[in-house]
Amino acid sequence: MSNHQMVDYLWLDGKVIPWSEATVHVTTVSVSASTAVFEGIRAYWNPGQEQLYVFRLDEHMRRFANSMKLVWMEPKHSSDELAAAALDLLRTNSVREDFYIRAVAFNSGSGFFAKGFQHETRILIETVPIASHLGANESMACCVSSWTRIADNVMPPRVKCGSNYANNRRALKEAQMHGYDNAIMLNSQGKVTETTVSCVFMIRDGTPITSPVTSGILESITRATLIELFRERLGKPVIERDIDRTELYIADELFCCGTGQEITAITSVDGFPVGGEVGPITKEIEALYHSVVRGEHADYAEWRSLVW
Numbered sequence: 001m002s003n004h005q006m007v008d009y010l011w012l013d014g015k016v017i018p019w020s021e022a023t024v025h026v027t028t029v030s031v032s033a034s035t036a037v038f039e040g041i042r043a044y045w046n047p048g049q050e051q052l053y054v055f056r057l058d059e060h061m062r063r064f065a066n067s068m069k070l071v072w073m074e075p076k077h078s079s080d081e082l083a084a085a086a087l088d089l090l091r092t093n094s095v096r097e098d099f100y101i102r103a104v105a106f107n108s109g110s111g112f113f114a115k116g117f118q119h120e121t122r123i124l125i126e127t128v129p130i131a132s133h134l135g136a137n138e139s140m141a142c143c144v145s146s147w148t149r150i151a152d153n154v155m156p157p158r159v160k161c162g163s164n165y166a167n168n169r170r171a172l173k174e175a176q177m178h179g180y181d182n183a184i185m186l187n188s189q190g191k192v193t194e195t196t197v198s199c200v201f202m203i204r205d206g207t208p209i210t211s212p213v214t215s216g217i218l219e220s221i222t223r224a225t226l227i228e229l230f231r232e233r234l235g236k237p238v239i240e241r242d243i244d245r246t247e248l249y250i251a252d253e254l255f256c257c258g259t260g261q262e263i264t265a266i267t268s269v270d271g272f273p274v275g276g277e278v279g280p281i282t283k284e285i286e287a288l289y290h291s292v293v294r295g296e297h298a299d300y301a302e303w304r305s306l307v308w
C-alpha cells in the first residue's frame with residue numbers, strides 16, 4: 001500500500017475496482033490541463049447508533065453535476081446514481097469511522113483543444129479516513145491575501161474546478177510563508193470573498209453576516225446549512241451582503257465554514273485580534289452543526305444519508 005492508499009477499493013466509471021488498478025494515462029487532459037471538477041463530502045460515524053451519516057450527499061452530487069455542466073462535461077451517471085455509488089463504496093470499504101468522500105470528474109483522451117471538446121467524462125469516487133475537529137475549540141490566524149480572488153467572468157469560483165485552486169494555493173502559500181494559518185481573499189472590488197478552502201461568517205452586534213454567492217465564492221453547502229440553522233434554531237437570520245476588509249478587523253466574532261474545515265474560529269486577521277478567543281455564537285453554531293451532522297439532532301434527517 002502506498003501512503004495515499006488507506007482502503008482497498010474505489011469506484012470508477014460504474015464499477016468498484018481494486019484501488020491499485022485505477023490508473024490513467026499521463027496524457028489525459030485532466031492531468032495535463034487540470035480540467036477536472038470535484039466534490040469533497042464528509043461522513044460522520046455515530047458510535048452510539050452504530051451508524052455512518054453522509055452529510056448532504058444529494059446536494060454535493062447536484063453541485064458536482066453543475067460543475068460538470070459548467071465545464072462542458074457529459075457524465076454517464078446521474079446525481080442519484082453517483083450518490084448511491086458513494087454509499088455503496090463506503091459499505092464495500094467497511095467504513096465505520098469519520099470518512100471523506102472525494103468525487104472527481106475528468107476528461108479522458110489527450111488534446112486540450114480537441115474538436116468540439118469531445119472528451120469522454122470519467123468519474124472517480126474515492127473514500128479516505130479523516131478526523132473531525134468539531135468541538136476541539138480550534139482557531140486560526142488569517143491574513144488578507146495580496147492575491148485577488150478569481151472572478152465569475154474569468155475563472156468562475158462557483159465551479160469546483162481543480163484549476164481554480166491555483167488561485168487559492170497562491171493565497172495559502174503566501175499566508176503560510178508569512179506565518180499565518182490561512183488567507184481571506186478579496187475580489188476585484190476589494191470585498192471579502194472566502195478563505196482558500198471555506199466561506200467566512202462575521203458576527204457584528206449579534207448578527208451573522210456572510211458574503212453573497214455573487215461575490216466570488218464557491219456556493220458552499222456548509223454556508224447554506226448554517227444560514228438555515230442560524231435562522232431556524234438560533235433565531236438569528238443571516239445577512240448576505242458585501243463585507244469590507246476593515247469590518248473583519250472590528251468584528252465581534254469571525255469563523256470560517258466548509259466540509260473539510262467544518263467550523264473554525266478566526267481569532268485574528270492581519271494581526272488584529274478578533275474576539276480574543278473562540279466566540280460564544282461561534283461555539284453555539286458549531287455545537288448545533290456537530291449534533292446535526294453526527295445524527296444526534298433528531299431533526300434534519302433529510303440531510304443525512306445512512307450507510308448502514
Ligand code: PMP
Pocket residue numbers: 040168194195196197198199217218219220221222223257258259260
Ligand atoms: N470555498 C472553497 C474555495 C472551498 O474549497 C470550499 C470547500 N469545498 C468551501 C468554500 C466550502 O464549501 P462546502 O461547504 O460546500 O464544503
